[in-house]
Amino acid sequence: MDYKDLANLIFPDIKDYTYYEEKYPERNLPEGAEVLRVAPSPTGFIHIGGLFQGLLAKKIADQTGGVFFVRIEDTDQKRKIDNGVEEILNAFEKYGLSPDETVGRGNYGPYIQSERGDIYKSYAKKLISEGKAYPCFCTPEELEESRSNQEKAKERTGYYGKWAKCRNMPIDMAIEKIKNGVPYVVRFRSPGNPERKIKHKDVIKGSIDFPENDLDIIIIKSDGLPTYHFAHAVDDHLMRTTLVTRSDEWVSSVPLHLQLFYELGFKIPKYGHTAPLMKQDGDSKRKLSKRKDPEAAVSYYTEEGIPKESVIEYMMNIINSNFEMWRKQNPDKDINEFEVDIRKMGVSGALFDMVKMHDVSKNVISRFSAEKVYEDAKAWAEVYDSELNEMLENKEYSLRILGIERGNQKPRKDIAKWSDLKDIIYYMYPEKFNKMDKNAFEYQKVTDKSEIEKIVKLYFEKYYNENDDKETWFNKMKDLAGELGYAREVKEFKANPDGYKGHVGDISTVIRVTLTGKCNTPDLYEIIRILGKEEILRRVK
RNA sequence: GGCCCCUUGGUCAAGUGGUUAAGACAUCGCCCUUUCACGGCGGAGACAUGGGUUCAAGUCCCGUAGGGGUCACCA
Numbered sequence: 001m002d003y004k005d006l007a008n009l010i011f012p013d014i015k016d017y018t019y020y021e022e023k024y025p026e027r028n029l030p031e032g033a034e035v036l037r038v039a040p041s042p043t044g045f046i047h048i049g050g051l052f053q054g055l056l057a058k059k060i061a062d063q064t065g066g067v068f069f070v071r072i073e074d075t076d077q078k079r080k081i082d083n084g085v086e087e088i089l090n091a092f093e094k095y096g097l098s099p100d101e102t103v104g105r106g107n108y109g110p111y112i113q114s115e116r117g118d119i120y121k122s123y124a125k126k127l128i129s130e131g132k133a134y135p136c137f138c139t140p141e142e143l144e145e146s147r148s149n150q151e152k153a154k155e156r157t158g159y160y161g162k163w164a165k166c167r168n169m170p171i172d173m174a175i176e177k178i179k180n181g182v183p184y185v186v187r188f189r190s191p192g193n194p195e196r197k198i199k200h201k202d203v204i205k206g207s208i209d210f211p212e213n214d215l216d217i218i219i220i221k222s223d224g225l226p227t228y229h230f231a232h233a234v235d236d237h238l239m240r241t242t243l244v245t246r247s248d249e250w251v252s253s254v255p256l257h258l259q260l261f262y263e264l265g266f267k268i269p270k271y272g273h274t275a276p277l278m279k280q281d282g283d284s285k286r287k288l289s290k291r292k293d294p295e296a297a298v299s300y301y302t303e304e305g306i307p308k309e310s311v312i313e314y315m316m317n318i319i320n321s322n323f324e325m326w327r328k329q330n331p332d333k334d335i336n337e338f339e340v341d342i343r344k345m346g347v348s349g350a351l352f353d354m355v356k357m358h359d360v361s362k363n364v365i366s367r368f369s370a371e372k373v374y375e376d377a378k379a380w381a382e383v384y385d386s387e388l389n390e391m392l393e394n395k396e397y398s399l400r401i402l403g404i405e406r407g408n409q410k411p412r413k414d415i416a417k418w419s420d421l422k423d424i425i426y427y428m429y430p431e432k433f434n435k436m437d438k439n440a441f442e443y444q445k446v447t448d449k450s451e452i453e454k455i456v457k458l459y460f461e462k463y464y465n466e467n468d469d470k471e472t473w474f475n476k477m478k479d480l481a482g483e484l485g486y487a488r489e490v491k492e493f494k495a496n497p498d499g500y501k502g503h504v505g506d507i508s509t510v511i512r513v514t515l516t517g518k519c520n521t522p523d524l525y526e527i528i529r530i531l532g533k534e535e536i537l538r539r540v541k
Numbered sequence: 542g543g544c545c546c547c548u549u550g551g552u553c554a555a556g557u558g559g560u561u562a563a564g565a566c567a568u569c570g571c572c573c574u575u576u577c578a579c580g581g582c583g584g585a586g587a588c589a590u591g592g593g594u595u596c597a598a599g600u601c602c603c604g605u606a607g608g609g610g611u612c613a614c615c616a
Contacts, residue, residue, distance in 0.1 A: 041616055076615050140614080156543060157612070185614055194544090210545060221614040228616050252545060252611040273546095276610085280552085285608070317565085321554050324565055346554080348547045349609065356553070356566050366579090410579045444576080477575065490574080508575040520577030 001171050007129035009175055010186070017122045024108050024238045033066035034243045037236070038092075038099075039073045042084020045290050046091050046298040048352075049247060049277050052315050054097040056274065057245055059319070059340040061100070066242070069101035071235060072112040075225040085112065091298050095308050108239045113231055120226040123234050123264060124186050124219055132191075132263050133219060135174050135184040136166040160190065160214045167216055186220035188230075192259055200254055203243065203272035204345045213255040229256055237266040245342075248273035272342055277318070278349040288352055295354060305380040305418025307368075310361035317360065320344050331367060358416040366411040370403035373415070377402075380418040388422045391429050400530050401428045404522040412522060427516040428527070430535055436517045443513050445506045455484060455510045456540050466533040470525050481507045515539050 027035060036057035040050045054070070061068035070092060074080050085103060092099060103111045110116055127133035136159075138146075143159070150157045166174075167189060178184065192212035200208050219230035226234070236244060251273045261268045278285040279293050288296040295301075301311050312335065316323040319340055326338050365373065374395065381389035392398045402425075405412040415421055427433050446452060463476040478488040481504040487493035493503035512524050515536065521527060528536060 039616090043616090073616060079615070143613090151542090154542085205546075208545070215612090218614055223614075225614090227614070231616095247610095248546080249610055249616095254545095275547090278609085287609085317553075321565085324553090328565090350554090351552060353552060353566075359566060362578095405579085412578060414578060474575070481575090503575085505575045512576060518577085522577080524575070 001175060003131045003171065004129045006135070006171050006175060007125045009178055010128060010135060011121045011125040014118060014121045014125050017126045020119055020122060020238055024240065027067065027240045029067070030065050032064055034060050034064045035067045035069075035239070035241050036061045036243050036245055037069045037071050037239065037241055039071045039232075039235075039246075040088050041073045041076065041079065042081060042088060043079045044081040044084050044087065046088060047288075047290055048296055048298055048301075048311075049288065050088075051091065051095055051097070051298055051311070052277065052318070053245060053247070053274070054092055054095070055312060055315050056319055056340070056342070058097050058099070059336075060243065060245075060342060062336065063339055067100045068097075069106060069108070069111065069239065070099040070103075071239070072103065073228065073231065074112060074114045075221075075228070075231055077114075077223065077225070095298075095312060113235070114225065116231075116235070117224060119238065120220065120230060120234055121224075124226075124230070127188065127219070127264070128186065132189050133186050134166060134169070134189055135178065136164075136187045136216075136218070137169075137174075137177055137182050137184045138165055158215045159187065160216060164216045183222050185218045185222050187216040188219050188260065188263070190214050190216050190256075190259060191263070192255070198255060198258070200258065200271075202251070202254075203245075203270050203342055204275075205248070205251065205273055205347050208251065208254070210252075210255050213259050215256065217256060229253060229260060233257060233260040233264055233266060236269055237261070237264070241269050243270045243272060245272045245274060247276055249276065272345075275346050275349040277352045280351055285349065285351060287349070295352065303384060305377070305384065305421075306357070306361055306416070307364060307376055307418075310357065310364045310416075313364050314357045314360045316340075317356075318346070318350050321346075361416045362413040365415045366406075366413045368406075370399050370406050373402045373406075374399055377418045377421050385419070385422060388418075391422070391425070391432065397530075398425075401425050404526045404530075414522075427518060427521075428530065430531075430538075433517070433539065438517075441513050441517050442519065444509050444519050445502055446510050452510055452514070455480070455507060456514050458484065459511060460537065460540055464536075466528075466536075473525050473528075477508050477511075478504050 029035070038050065038054045038057050040046070054068075058068045060066070070089065072085050072088065074084070089102060100106065101108060101111065103109070124133060128135075138159075142165070146159075146163055146165075147157050150163065155163075164187075166187070190213055192214040194211035194214050196212045197209055198212055200210070202208055217229055218227050220226055232244075235241075254271060258268060277288045277296075279288045279296075281292075290296045301308070313327070316335065316338065320338075322344070323338055330337070368376070374392065378389065378392045381392055414424060427436065443452060446455070459480050463480050465472075465476075468476065482488045484507070485501045486507050487496075487500040487503040490503045490505055493500050508524060509519055512521060513519055515524075515531070516527065531539075
């Protein structure tokens with residue numbers, strides 16, 4: 001009895017690995033092209049970090065003329081949920097990160113790990129027949145016991161060396177146990193020695209030194225599915241990944257992965273480990289947590305109504321901080337024209353800054369056309385805000401509102417997310433204005449009730465004319481100010497503050513607040529035009 | 542605890558031995574302005590710490606402190 005017999009017993013009727021090597025040949029790509037992937041798990045929770053990884057991978061693939069694909073890692077059957085795969089794929093599509101290959105398209109599939117069982121078995125069989133892997137019959141209880149013994153003896157924990165009980169089990173005994181139906185897993189027989197150091201060059205982190213791996217990790221679980229480590233090696237080899245980008249929680253497994261690739265006879269890909277997205281928590285930072293932080297979920301941005309363009313734009317800032325400069329110089333260029341340099345990525349975790357996200361979003365939205373603002377806000381409101389949705393029912397009218405001070409050199413930057421919009425445009429809708437509490441209006445400087453009445457009355461009796469152009473309109477505002485003892489120009493007032501009751505700005509604020517209930521609004525002239533004479537007069541009654 | 546990594550203003554960050562140590566967000570002041578934004582100008586604010594190496598250290602080396610990651614039949 002030898003390793004071959006053992007391999008055949010464990011994996012009968014499994015194709016030889018050479019079959020897969022031929023089926024998934026090296027990709028025929030131009031020099032310098034990189035093949036990248038993102039490999040999420042369908043747990044029902046889509047982490048913002050997954051999107052971040054996707055953006056990075058797609059950018060590098062696109063700009064090198066390579067391939068970006070999405071592989072579903074669902075070997076943990078316990079955490080898997082029903083629509084998980086669709087949700088992930090939809091999220092990538094929605095954010096413009098459409099993969100070149102994934103479930104349903106591409107020649108290197110299947111792209112779902114649970115459908116690749118035979119492939120993993122084929123390579124596991126290869127390892128067993130070469131004596132590089134072996135069945136392990138240890139029970140969880142035995143492993144636990146071994147672990148506590150290690151702790152007592154102050155030795156490194158794990159399945160290695162003398163602690164690896166099944167590592168040197170005679171083949172005949174193993175065969176016997178299997179034939180008797182004793183449950184087992186398949187372990188990798190690590191040739192490593194931690195006394196030896198290896199030097200690894202990470203594309204993002206630079207040189208890292210670690211001891212060689214000597215852990216006999218499980219490669220095939222008792223349910224027959226591979227563990228992450230083994231699936232990673234087999235899949236990224238067969239899918240011909242050239243650059244493995246992933247979150248840096250994986251760096252500590254690099255020695256293992258390198259060893260696995262080597263022992264399997266695979267060409268080793270490049271690795272780039274990205275710093276995780278962090279969150280300020282009291283005095284310290286920690287990883288964005290899906291349990292504690294709502295903003296860790298992609299769905300949060302959808303619900304808040306932060307446009308997908310804003311999220312992508314913000315994440316580009318984190319990927320390469322010089323993106324910001326580039327954007328300033330090229331406000332209208334497509335994001336694809338920006339060249340990402342993976343080596344410039346930060347090596348330590350960046351705080352995910354919602355304030356900055358909002359700022360980025362304000363800029364992004366300020367570049368949208370009124371039509372685009374309308375469409376996006378409407379789509380959001382249909383799902384999340386029925387009142388806003390109702391307000392936006394009248395498209396033509398809404399478009400006029402959203403078009404105020406938009407499209408010019410210095411567009412307004414007041415909307416960060418669609419959930420802000422209702423408050424910003426509320427007063428423009430007559431039936432909503434009616435609901436506002438007039439007594440709660442804050443008039444800033446001029447607060448005397450009779451003075452306010454006097455200003456409003458005089459304005460509408462003597463000056464207001466709906467056909468005035470903007471210049472005439474504003475000149476009349478100055479006339480009004482003058483007539484009531486306010487300075488016609490702010491400068492005049494500042495030069496002689498005691499000579500006037502106030503200035504034209506104070507007057508126009510009174511009109512503004514009376515008509516809108518707010519002192520911070522866009523251009524008053526535009527507002528008056530849009531509201532129309534009838535509505536305006538109704539409001540001052 | 543072992544192993545690995547990291548540390549420049551409140552935050553994100555330029556920086557590859559010689560810089561008055563960029564820029565952005567936030568903050569403050571001024572200007573522009575009929576309000577609020579926008580925009581412009583300016584202010585305050587940083588190389589964790591101790592030793593070395595060097596003519597010269599944010600940058601290289603060592604120690605210390607702090608932070609993060611990882612040590613599963615989860616990925």
